[in-house]
Each structure stands twice: as C-alpha cells, then as structure tokens.
Amino acid sequence: MMYYLLLILSCYSVTVHAQEYQIPFIVSPAFEESKQLGYALCAHSNSVYKKEHKLGVQAQILRPYDILSYDVFMDWQKPFLTPDSVLSEYTFSGHNTIAYTLIDSLAKEIVLNGALMTIDSISHNGVLLSYNSFTQPYNGEWKCIPGNTLKTKDTNIMTIWYTYKGNGRDGLFVFPKGMYVDQYPGTGPNYVEEKLVYTMSEPEDARIWMPCNDIPNDKARSSITVRVPFKPNDGENNISVAANGNLISIKEGPLSSDIQYRDFYFRDTTLIPTYLMVANASIFKVYSDWYVSDNKKDSIEIINYVWQKDYDGTKTDGSEYNATYSLGMTVGMMKAFTDKLVPYPFKRYGHTSVQPFSFGGMEHQTQTTINRTWLAGKSGYGIAHELMHQWTGDLVTCGTWGDIWLNEGGATWGEALWGESWGGKTEYMNRMLAKRRDYLNINNKNQQPPIYGISIDIIFNYATTYAKSSWIYHMLRTMLGDSLYYSTLHKYMNDYAYGNAITDDFKSTFKKYAPNPKIPYDIFFDQWVMKPGHPILQFASLREFKENNGDTITQYIIQQKQSAINIPNVFHLPFTITFYGENGKKSTQDIIMTDRVYEGYVKLPFRVTKAVIDEQHDILAEKDTVSGVFLSAESDYIPTNCHAIVYSNAIESRIKVFSTESRDVNIHIYTIQGRNIASISESILSNEQKDLLLPDLQEGSYFISIQGMAKPILLNWQHYKQ
Ligand SMILES: [Zn+2]
The missing domain is CATH 2.60.40.3080 (Immunoglobulin-like)
Known part of the structure; x- marks a missing residue:
C-alpha cells in the first residue's frame, strides 16, 4: 500500500519524524499498569440506556436490510462554546445519510438504533417524511415507516436530522478545560489541558451520537464530518478533529461572521462497523511517524493527535508525558505484526490521546483512542494490543458480541507477538505466562464463565475474554507449529478480510487449512472455548x-x-x-x-x-x-x-x-x-x-x-x- 499526503494546508501543520525500528523501552505489563490505574483495555462499562436494554448474544438482531454507507455530520460548536465548567447537559445537532438495500423485499419498517437523541426529521429517497412516519428512540431503538418511498430492489437513501441531548458521559464525552482528572504515579495531578469532545462506542454506544444499525456485522463505508469553532487569528491554537480514514478536506465558514467554524471531513473507504467509528476534537498537536516496509514498497503514515504539552515532553523516565517517545514505538510494532501476519490492512494509522478516559485504549479503525497515561512511556504492550486489533477486530470483526474473544484474544496474544519481535521466545513466553497468571488469579474458585456465548454485560471480563482467549491462539500455535499456524491465520485474515467472522468461521478455517491436528478441532474448541475452566x-x-x-x-x-x-x-x-x-x-x-x-x-x-x-x-x-x-x-x-x-x-x-x-x-x-x-x-x-x-x-x-x-x-x- 502506498499513501501520499495529498492535502497540505498552512493552518494544519503535520510534523514528520523518521523513526527507525529500535529496542523498546517497555518492561511493565500493560495489564498490571491498567489494574493500578483502575481501567481495563478496550473494555466498556454499562451505559445509561443499557440498564433497561440488555441484549444477549443469542438474541442477535437480524434486520431486513443491509447498510451500505453512513455519511455523518455533527455540529460540535455548541459543546465547545459552553463555559469551561462541568455542565449537566450538552447538546449538538447532526444528520446522518444512510444508504441501504432491503434484504427482505416484504419489509415495511426500518428499525434503527438511537439513544439520548431526538429524531427531528427524515428525508427518504428525496421525500420529507411526515412526523407520524417515525418513532422516537426508546430503549435504544426507533423505527421509520418509509411507505411508498421505499425501494425494494434499488438502493435507498435516507437522511436523518437529529439532536443529541445528554450529560456528555456516555457514548459522547465532553470535558471542560482545566478539569481535575486524577493523581497518577509519576506524572502527579492531571488536568484536562484543552476542552475535549470525543466518542467512545464499544459495544453499543454509537447509537448515542448517531442513528445507525448498531451491530458489529453490518459493516458499511463511512464518512464523518465534524464542525468545530475556528478563530483565524489563533493559528495552530485551534481545534482539530480526528476520525476514521483519511482527512479529505477542511472547509472554513462562514467567512463574513464573527464566529467562524471549520468542517473536518474524513472518509474511510474500507468497511467499518459502528462500534469502531470515532470522532475526537480538541486543540491538538498533530504530527506523523511513518512505517516503511523493508522493501520500501509500502509506507503507512501514523498520525498522532496529542495535547501540545505532551508533544513537548522530553523526559523518558515516566515523570512527564512524552508523546513522540511513547508512540514512536508503533513503527516497530507495525513491522513486527506485518512480518508475522498479512500486510497492514488500512491506508493509515494513528492515535488520539484523551483524558479522562475510562479505558486503556480503544482500537477505532485507523485511529486508536488511547488514555493519556499511556504517553508516560510504560504502556508499550497496550499500544501493541490496540495496533494488533487492526487485524483482529477491525480487518476481521467479531460476527456477534459472543465472538468478541476472537478480537480480544487475538489482540492480547499480539502483545506477546510484539514482545517476541524484540525479546525472542523468552519475552513471548513471559507475556503469555503473565496472561496465564491473570487468568488463574481472577479465575479463583472457577467463578469465570466460558469464553463463548456469554451475556453482553460480561463480555469484557479480563480473565476469559482477554487472558484465556489469548491462550487459544497460543495453544493453536503450539499444537500446529509456527509454519502451519501462521499460514492458516493468514488464510483466515484473507478469507474474512474487511468482513466478519464468528467462532465457527475461525474453527472451520483451521479445519480446512490445517487438517488432522493432534486434538480434533471440535474437541479443542468445545473444551477450551465453549466450556469454562481449565485442566x-x-x-x-x-x-x-x-x-x-x-x-x-x-x-x-x-x-x-x-x-x-x-x-x-x-x-x-x-x-x-x-x-x-x-x-x-x-x-x-x-x-x-x-x-x-x-x-x-x-x-x-x-x-x-x-x-x-x-x-x-x-x-x-x-x-x-x-x-x-x-x-x-x-x-x-x-x-x-x-x-x-x-x-x-x-x-x-x-x-x-x-x-x-x-x-x-x-x-x-x-x-x-x-x-x-x-x-x-x-x-x-x-x-x-x-x-x-x-x-x-x-x-x-x-x-x-x-x-x-x-x-x-x-x-x-x-x-x-x-
Ligand atoms: Zn482489546
């Protein structure tokens, strides 16, 4: 893959650092650190509406349509123009244009997800629908009855205008500049450096900031446009937006008014599930690293959005945030994974550092969100985990939330794979044994559920979804040997590329390409994945x-x-x-x-x-x-x-x-x-x-x-x- 930076704007500075692969600085396991800091990797807490809306994996929704694309526009001027104090309510308006086709030609209703929002109006195939043609979100869902505007064979285009109203603490997060965050070892008291607005959706919170079909297996193409305030005289001290895919344009307007804005337009040309879509906005320093493959044929830009103070940090002892040092390791990680897996599957990569953030990191497609504490230079394993997700999770997405172990087990095993790239088999096993300890410690008295088929409320339990699941990948590797294991993993990533896989797909790929294992796959997956415990x-x-x-x-x-x-x-x-x-x-x-x-x-x-x-x-x-x-x-x-x-x-x-x-x-x-x-x-x-x-x-x-x-x-x- 080749990627050229086509867009060069004077107001949008991009600094490029040549990064060579180097021996990493990381020794402390990310999970240990996560435990100290009280958050988990990629995990998500229960959100507001889910208290009344709990979806079991067995009750996976099958809707009679297929979404082809989302084009989301969000006007975030209001949250940015509110005073710098914590408010009980924030609001923004937006619209989402959804292209879809019907799977069931007899379908009359289009049920979509939505929460903490009012549906203001809907245009369906160019016709403005009457107010009684749609309901308002209730328990995370709402429906539209397009009547005779519905095309049963062709593509339908539906634009939904909506207004978000919420406290900025679920799905959409708003934090005022100067807010006290927490006291962390090393870096002392942390404050919000610049006003910050971001989305965080996994598993089912994308519906809070855009109407959508909020399930992992209806992947679509997407664009995200976010409007934020702009002060032409403030130069780089202006709000930037980071979202999935490539930044296509930044448009200013209105030129005559005192209050101006900029529209940041991002487009992701690869398919994406709603939970991996993201938008972040703050006064960020934006800079890039580059991964260049050994044969110089591929180069991947890694665009990082961090606060200026963290970009300016120079210490490497963990006493201050140092973005270039902490995130610079990503280049070597990309080489480690590209060497062992299939080529990096997207046109670019990057990180957005935010704080507060209830999690360690979140593998948003092409634009991972990380907790600012990861910039202290001790979270290499976390950064590797999120990058590995671009293969296990983003390229191949879990088909249902019951298959989340394919995502998290793969990314957690990826931590060890990165360790192996610089520390050999010793570091690989150190990491796997740390995961074994995590599993056995948490699994005290066999309280833990099986890996597969559990309620969505507990899918992010660390012991099984992360630690034990990473051992499924490891045990397949040891049972098959490296050559057969990796060639089969490549087949899996190619066969399900840019799509979804369920546990049976993973199993049948191994059955097909690595037949006659020491332990038959039906037994292997039944005892390790479908049932709880260990021998x-x-x-x-x-x-x-x-x-x-x-x-x-x-x-x-x-x-x-x-x-x-x-x-x-x-x-x-x-x-x-x-x-x-x-x-x-x-x-x-x-x-x-x-x-x-x-x-x-x-x-x-x-x-x-x-x-x-x-x-x-x-x-x-x-x-x-x-x-x-x-x-x-x-x-x-x-x-x-x-x-x-x-x-x-x-x-x-x-x-x-x-x-x-x-x-x-x-x-x-x-x-x-x-x-x-x-x-x-x-x-x-x-x-x-x-x-x-x-x-x-x-x-x-x-x-x-x-x-x-x-x-x-x-x-x-x-x-x-x-
Ligand atoms: Zn993860």
Whole structure:
C-alpha cells in the first residue's frame, strides 16, 4: 500500500519524524499498569440506556436490510462554546445519510438504533417524511415507516436530522478545560489541558451520537464530518478533529461572521462497523511517524493527535508525558505484526490521546483512542494490543458480541507477538505466562464463565475474554507449529478480510487449512472455548523398576484433577513431560492425554531427580512439578499397595503417602551424607492419600525413608527452591 499526503494546508501543520525500528523501552505489563490505574483495555462499562436494554448474544438482531454507507455530520460548536465548567447537559445537532438495500423485499419498517437523541426529521429517497412516519428512540431503538418511498430492489437513501441531548458521559464525552482528572504515579495531578469532545462506542454506544444499525456485522463505508469553532487569528491554537480514514478536506465558514467554524471531513473507504467509528476534537498537536516496509514498497503514515504539552515532553523516565517517545514505538510494532501476519490492512494509522478516559485504549479503525497515561512511556504492550486489533477486530470483526474473544484474544496474544519481535521466545513466553497468571488469579474458585456465548454485560471480563482467549491462539500455535499456524491465520485474515467472522468461521478455517491436528478441532474448541475452566494436572505416581535384563524403566501416572460443574471432566491435551537427572541430564516425552488418567513408561539413561509436566507451557493448565522417584523393588508394573511421592511448587514441597491398609508411618529426611534432619510421624487410614507439608529445606539432594509401609520406601529427592 502506498499513501501520499495529498492535502497540505498552512493552518494544519503535520510534523514528520523518521523513526527507525529500535529496542523498546517497555518492561511493565500493560495489564498490571491498567489494574493500578483502575481501567481495563478496550473494555466498556454499562451505559445509561443499557440498564433497561440488555441484549444477549443469542438474541442477535437480524434486520431486513443491509447498510451500505453512513455519511455523518455533527455540529460540535455548541459543546465547545459552553463555559469551561462541568455542565449537566450538552447538546449538538447532526444528520446522518444512510444508504441501504432491503434484504427482505416484504419489509415495511426500518428499525434503527438511537439513544439520548431526538429524531427531528427524515428525508427518504428525496421525500420529507411526515412526523407520524417515525418513532422516537426508546430503549435504544426507533423505527421509520418509509411507505411508498421505499425501494425494494434499488438502493435507498435516507437522511436523518437529529439532536443529541445528554450529560456528555456516555457514548459522547465532553470535558471542560482545566478539569481535575486524577493523581497518577509519576506524572502527579492531571488536568484536562484543552476542552475535549470525543466518542467512545464499544459495544453499543454509537447509537448515542448517531442513528445507525448498531451491530458489529453490518459493516458499511463511512464518512464523518465534524464542525468545530475556528478563530483565524489563533493559528495552530485551534481545534482539530480526528476520525476514521483519511482527512479529505477542511472547509472554513462562514467567512463574513464573527464566529467562524471549520468542517473536518474524513472518509474511510474500507468497511467499518459502528462500534469502531470515532470522532475526537480538541486543540491538538498533530504530527506523523511513518512505517516503511523493508522493501520500501509500502509506507503507512501514523498520525498522532496529542495535547501540545505532551508533544513537548522530553523526559523518558515516566515523570512527564512524552508523546513522540511513547508512540514512536508503533513503527516497530507495525513491522513486527506485518512480518508475522498479512500486510497492514488500512491506508493509515494513528492515535488520539484523551483524558479522562475510562479505558486503556480503544482500537477505532485507523485511529486508536488511547488514555493519556499511556504517553508516560510504560504502556508499550497496550499500544501493541490496540495496533494488533487492526487485524483482529477491525480487518476481521467479531460476527456477534459472543465472538468478541476472537478480537480480544487475538489482540492480547499480539502483545506477546510484539514482545517476541524484540525479546525472542523468552519475552513471548513471559507475556503469555503473565496472561496465564491473570487468568488463574481472577479465575479463583472457577467463578469465570466460558469464553463463548456469554451475556453482553460480561463480555469484557479480563480473565476469559482477554487472558484465556489469548491462550487459544497460543495453544493453536503450539499444537500446529509456527509454519502451519501462521499460514492458516493468514488464510483466515484473507478469507474474512474487511468482513466478519464468528467462532465457527475461525474453527472451520483451521479445519480446512490445517487438517488432522493432534486434538480434533471440535474437541479443542468445545473444551477450551465453549466450556469454562481449565485442566489441573498432577503426577499420581513416578516410579522406577528394574527389568529382568537389568534395564531401568520409569513409570509415570498423570491425573486430571479438575472437578467443578460444567468444567470438562476430561481435557484432550498434547504436551511434553521433561525428565531431569543428575548433572543436567534431560529427556522429554511427548504425549497426548485423552483420559482422566494417563499411564506412561519411558526408558531413561539416568536416574530421575525431577519430572515436569508441560515445562514449555504449550497448554493452559495448573500442573505439578515432581521431584524424586519411588524406587520399586518389584520387577513388574503392578501398582503396589502403598506408595509415596514428593511434589514441589513455587511455594512449598509436600509428600503424598498412600496405603491400601491403615498403618502408622515414620518419615525421615536425611542429607546426602546420611544425617537425619527432620522426621514426621503420621497415621494413614486405609485407602487414604495423606498430603503432608515438608519442612522448608535448602536446595539440594535428600533421601526420604518411609517406614511402616508394607515395604520400606526410599526416595532420592532433589529439592528445588523455585
Ligand atoms: Zn482489546
């Protein structure tokens, strides 16, 4: 793609920074920061009208028409000309010209969305409709009965004049200059630097600032024109507008009056859903970075709208906002994603920095909105997340809100993908493990819903829609390998480009282009996406046997321990078991577990000191590391009537002792030199598995002898401090 800046206006300065790809400055995970600052990525709170209008994903609206285009005009002079104080009500007038065709030729009514607005008048195919031909918005909807002006085969053109009236805190946001925002670590007290008006719509608030078909799968072409006050003598100290697509023109008027305005006209030539449409206005500094592809064939302009103070910031220690430093990383991110995915799908990109903003960032098509706090230089992962959305969310949009995990899982996985571009596999896994922790921490006691098919009120829950969903992408990658995974992801992005995909489309793309996976896709998606929870894997046994020929065989038994309503009793899992011996000896075995218990045998050239389930983190699971093996005196593989095993996790080591008969046992821990350093006495009931905490020991090798069992047990045990 080539993009030339055709429009050069003296009153609209564009500064260009040549940016080379560089090692990023980011270390702190965006989510950690988001938690500190009390907002989430791309999430949206309940808005005014939704308290009475809750739409379940299963009740996806199918309307009998297809919108082809929106041409929105909004006159924002009034909110800008109000005094600089917080008002209880703001108002603006606008009109939206909608081109549409009927899908159902028998349809008589056109139901559209709208909220916090009055419909003033409607022109339908050039005919002004009477007032009783349309209703006023109620519960987020209204309808129009075009009568005999309706064309059943051709394109219909409908212009709706409307007036917004609201408190500027939902869908449309208005903040006066000088308003106190909050106290943030590093940057201190924050104030609104310039009067600010912006829209924020996901999932269902576009209807607050324009009448529309407010569902994600009726994508249309769009233009947005916003009228804002203009003072010719104030030069650059004038209001600018940022919206989707390209700025086509800025028109001034009326030239004779004292109060003048400018109309900023943006057009997006690619299809867009309503929730990704945006308009922002303030006295912004506007400047550009450029991404130029390695072969110099593609160049993408990244146009940033920030407050002058943040553009002027020079510090890089987080003590002030520094837009050029913080957003400069976008060039490298675009290279990272373009290298791994399909080419950047739009003609340009950019950010608008706003504050206050209840969220971290929002992936508005070609013009992401970010929280101003991201300009402190510590939110690279957030900036990468929003850029990744241009592929997962904007190029391919979730078909329903129930499929939002395709958007958010992709963008969250994209954070790790960007990490991999500069920090290799280590940084990739660091990021994925941070998401794993986020999921497991929030999912405490299995309270979380499944990824798919949940109510719209909870679709932005972090644990599943973001963290667990990112692992769906990761697990497909580890199951298929990079080559097949990426080629299939490319097919998905090409096959559904500029359209929508539902979960079944995603699944069928993998079925088609990456057949015969280790775990059948129907099982994979059912257990991970349709059902809640995750597997918990434990070693039930790890023993060594001497064969008659003198060879040593290691037997291991792994159990799935998850147990809760709706959580799969059995997960089908491909993973690796890693066995360690003395002096760094190591061996791995790949298994596919399709039952609650897996029993395996391996002939190893060393004594096992430690065994780890899924050390590479190919699957999302809670899992044990086990150290030490039970030395069996038997020569066959029949499980004994008593056994013991030592488990370690990050915090502690425990010993589990099992016996088919009740007995008193004495457990003695010896150093490798034979000094007894701890003893535990316990009574075990028949068929009881006793779980005992071991004393806190220094890292090293120990013997554990267990007396009182049917046969004495001696464990050679390597204790790790993790
Ligand atoms: Zn997101």
